[in-house]
Amino acid sequence: MRTICFYFQVHQPLRIKPYRFFDIGDDHYYWDDYSNKSIMRKVAQKCYLPMNALLLDLINQYNGAFKVSFSISGVCLDQFEAYAPDVLDSFKKLVATGHVELLSETDGHALCALKSKDEFTRMVKKHKEKIKKHFDGYEPKVFRNTELIYSDTIGATVSEMGYEGILTEGAKHILGWKSPNYVYQNSIKPELKVLLKNFQLSDDIAFRFSNKTWADYPLTTDKFVKWINNIPKEEETLNLFMDYETFGEHQWADSGIFEFMKALPNAVFNGSDFGFSTPSEVLKHAKMISPIHVPTPISWADEERDLTAWLGNDLQDEAFGKLYELEDKVKKIDDAEIQRDWVYLQTSDHFYYMCTKFFSDGDIHAYFSPYDSPYDAFINYMNVLSDFILRVEKKIKEIKTV
Template sequence: MRTICFYFQVHQPYRLKPYRFFDIGEDHDYYDSFGNKNIMRKVAEKCYLPMNALLLELIEQHQGKFKVCFSISGTALDQFEQYAPDVLESFQKLVETGHVELLNETYTHALCALKSKEEFHDMVKKHQKRIKELFDGYTPTVFRNTELIYSDTIGEMVAELGYKAILTEGAKHILGWKSPNYVYVNAIEPKLKVLLKNFRLSDDIAFRFSERSWADWPLTTEKFVDWINQIPPEEEVINLFMDYETFGEHQWAESGIFDFMRHLPEAVMKYSNYTFSTPSEVAENIPPVGKIHVPTPISWADEERDLTAWLGNDLQDEAFDRLYELEELVNASDDPDIHRDWKYLQTSDHFYYMCTKFFADGDIHTYFSPYENPYEAFINYMNVLSDFMLRLKNVKVESKS
């Protein structure tokens, strides 16, 4: 069995509004509702709605032989309900076909796996409950952590929650001479299968598709199928993992990205011996070749494939540490607004905006950030966090009285 596994990440954060020092203690509404709604509707029209319609057409055309999977963050699901119910309905129709798998993740696309096992478990269970509510009782069996962040110990935590597989990056410094085109198992808990992204083929679609300076531009379905046919026959699975916003948002419709996807399934089925599978099918049908050792966390971000997109500089570490110092106080509160904001403030994007990298990776960070610079992002976040801390202290005082 040789198969292709398509995984798409769907995520939108609750972006913070400009929050000044003088707002602290006065304004407890932190979110840029106007901006979040506008961005959601823009991405819905450019990506979610046309691409979901295309996938539904392909699944029906190929009678279920074409399959994909999604991981949809809780913050994206919440905004679908608020601003784009038509998008939520289109995802529901895809899942109803029985040929689209949903994955579990942390509810707010958070980095809690790096800081708090208790909060991580709570986030995962909250996301699982949300999926079940919105998708007719659906229960995911495969996990993907925020930004594919993974280590041996994170895998162990995921295995404890009962998942049979996890997705992560096929990072070169972890694989060495090994290929990402096999199934591996967690080094601590071998019952957890580990599926690794083939970053070269994935990034050919996600990042290089419209890059005219790329030696292989333009990317055609014939060229792509020729590449996968050159992969040694004993390598059984090609994991193509990417942001869903690749289609229509990062790679505009004018680039031909929709046409590429429209013709890819037929080209694969006609001119190769590959099928399409969901992650749970890969985990079920392809035997693992051995353990994959990941002692320190990896991710799918930037050239280093590490955590430096979100953590590591003084701004990020200060904000991250101050946030999680509040965990005990939050858990002592029964205020639903406190718990909602605590979850939303953990979203990894807030720390991503504080990244001070330069050159190519820095350009990517600038593209996604609503701030002029990382320092503005840090100040805005810390102003919000200061107000949140005041609210926590007031809740504690009120509970004592």
């Protein structure tokens, strides 16, 4: 039987408060607690709580035949703990069914895989420990890097850390004529299996579901099952990867998105030869067909499926470079607040807000940003980073004088 693999990214960044030039050296707390709590509670009510309840009902209704997987960023777990313990409890109930898989990622939802192997492995270890703490000793076996960022060398590092597989984007410029509906292998470490997102069918749900100008609107379960039945029989795995906030937040409840998901398993079971599997189950049962070569990093963002959403202009490159110049010094500092801020300042969203793209991609960036412009995002971040640098330098001086 062929299978559908659902993966949901669960992430909320810690947003930085308005931070003026004159705050540098005086105010060492950077986080907008009011906005972060308000947004977390809003998304909890619109997405996390109702969708978790729906998935739990589906898992019970189909006696575990319906399955999904999640990657929950460490930044998001911290906010669940602080602002939404009811959401954390609802995820625990899902995992306790045995039919929901949790994936590993970087604790800070960071781009460190692009800059520092040491910081990357440190952040992955920290996230793994956080998952183990919150979910009764659970240990993930499959990895999902921030924003599905992947390359041959990143995959090799993930393999060295002991993971069986990794998720990434089925980017056109990488696949060429090949299909994303197979299991591939890393070209450096062939034992690492690679699952590729079917972006066409994933984005039909995640982005186009409520778009009334879309030629295939409205999307029904019958229509969706018809599409998956058109997939060639030899293609075993359909990977549907998307933001969890698709449900109720990006696609509002009145769009019918919850009803669609509620009806989908029955439509699949009765109208196709597909079932549902977690990533680990796919990797266990599906055979690898060939290596996939990804010499330059890819992601699931924007039309290009590259890194330009976060590192595509001078503003982003300047902020990113200045941040990671501090890595060696931060490693030497035994200070909980410095280490906390170091992790949170690496969150990819801060660089995403600085993107200066136009047209449809630019509209998406503007939708997610709390700033009026990319330049405001850059100035605010660099003011905070300037203060953080002062704190780091002060701590290093104290270490040298001991």
